[in-house]
Amino acid sequence: MQRAQPKLDFIPPSFNPHILRLVNWSLPILQRLRLQPWLPAGISKIETVNRETLVNLYHQFQSGKIRLILAFRHCEVDDPLSGLYLLSHTIPKIARQQGVTLKAPIHSHFMYDRGMTIWAGDWLGWLFAKIGGVPVHRGKNLDLQAIKKIRELLIDGQFPLVVAPEGATNGHSEIVSPLEPGVAQLAFWCAEDLAKANRVESVIVVPINIQYHYINPQWSKLDRLLCKLENDCGLSTQAVISTEKPEELYYPRLLRLGEYLLSEMEQFYSCFYHRHLPDLAQDGISQEENLTLRLQKLLDISLQVGEEYFGLQKKGNIIERCRRLEEAGWNYIYRGEPTEFKNLSPVQRGLRDWIAAEADLRMLNMRLVESFVAVTGTHIQEKPCFERFAETTLILFDAIARIKGTKNPRRPRLGWRKSRVTIGEPINISDRFSTYQKNRRGAKQSVARLTQDLQTALEAMII
Structure with a gap:
């Protein structure tokens, strides 16, 4: 916008x-x-x-x-x-x-x-x-x-x-x-x-x-989607040929993708938004639990970036914070009656467009959070079925598509x-x-x- x-x-x-x-x-x-x-x-x-x-x-x-x-x-x-x-x-x-x-x-x-x-x-x-x-x-x-x-x-x-x-x-x-x-x-x-x-x-x-x-779980289609995401992230593809125990073969690939995306986004907010992300490594917790802690901290930081721009206080859970950020962005973009727009000078219209474009950009932080609002590092580990692999991989697809600039990504199909x-x-x-x-x-x-x-x-x- x-x-x-x-x-x-x-x-x-x-x-x-x-x-x-x-x-x-x-x-x-x-x-x-x-x-x-x-x-x-x-x-x-x-x-x-x-x-x-x-x-x-x-x-x-x-x-x-x-x-x-x-x-x-x-x-x-x-x-x-x-x-x-x-x-x-x-x-x-x-x-x-x-x-x-x-x-x-x-x-x-x-x-x-x-x-x-x-x-x-x-x-x-x-x-x-x-x-x-x-x-x-x-x-x-x-x-x-x-x-x-x-x-x-x-x-x-x-x-x-x-x-x-x-x-x-x-x-x-x-x-x-x-x-x-x-x-x-x-x-x-x-x-x-x-x-x-x-x-x-x-x-x-x-x-x-x-x-x-x-x-009829199509692990081969999931494999192609993972290869695409690995290419998008600049990672070497690890196509799976064996069909025996596919959950054991695909799980490390998803963990690697998650680790890569987290590291990239942590560096992004640290370098360009000057945010301090503490080392959350703890003794006695698994890699999956550590990923969950890091993800929750990253989502909080991402929402803070948007909240500070729109002058909002940090209040409520992640979903409530997303909703307030969305409404604040709309208030910057959708302003006034249609007749009011007709009477704007070119300078006034230009300034409104400027604010609208910046608000739309700032809202991307919130959209990224929306993609991961229910993701945890242990969800698949608790029940490694095809449905959980597919849903988590499609969520990663949505997030990567948004980062690449595709606002309404069309999800690939993984079967009936x-x-x-x-x-x-x-x-x-x-x-x-x-x-x-x-x-x-x-x-x-x-x-x-x-x-x-x-x-x-x-x-x-x-x-």
Whole structure:
């Protein structure tokens, strides 16, 4: 982004059943096309566990007995395909088998990051609006327009609401990042708004996990990807020919790549940002544990560089710091109304463009951190399966692509996958509402407890 832009306006949802029908009709085609060379790996099969639970919840919702929030894990970009297929194909099919009458369409409103339209284009905002999406500025303390619309949909919307409780993708099927309190707070607000309106519906939150598995692990494709990354890093390639115990052959290569990238980035921030990175070597810890310590320190330093430029204080966990940095950068780039830009002098416009370009550059520090937010040096060692090798290698691919200057890298394909969608046990918020109502402390504790319960539920569904 080299030029200043008008501010990012709120895109109001304007649901159109014909557009949704077209999207649902195209889903099987889209899933197959995911294996084309220019797109990520495809999903050939979607399994659903405890799907009868969701059928029952939708029946209660349409009968006016409950208001429903689906806390759906969003670990990577392919997740919406599985979610849409679950609602538009699987749930209607199971309902018919059970003799349960559901009113079509079976769908959901959903929240999405307003920044998605920046890298994908305005067409995505139009499409999301037509299928019931609500854009949210993730880094704002209170996105008042979004919150107002979401609270309206929670008590009067035609469909349940889908929310990603982690707030961002982390690239790992088997690691749930610390949840943000947004789902819990929305649930209690919904209960509060229903009580004010003297309505008796219960508020239900259901955790939904999604996990990916490669149907036929293609170690040869992983080998080619590792060779490419080794070439990008100037390392000698170590192509693997033997197919016996591949996890023992590929693990040292990933460790070598990780060690190289860490060393290069440590020197980068030390030399050009004048940051002191202490020697974290400790007796009695493994190489993997040492890499984890060094990575966490590097991510902290990288965020500090951005925070100092934008005048932000170091506050919260890594994800929260990333969100604030993103919002600060947007505020430097997306400024003012369109009419205001027309009245700028060339000098004023030039200065705005200057600041926009520098803000975009400074935000690269945060984007680098986003790539590694859930990476540890021990994740593969704990369970050396193909999925963990593939996910970690693809995260390295993303990071190296960003360093090389590719802002939206297209991931190479590593084979057919299946997604496993697990419906968790519903949580009745109305049972907790009396504690939430007591006082501010009770409200804070209720939100924290519900957030932790969701975290535990999502982690328990990982196999």
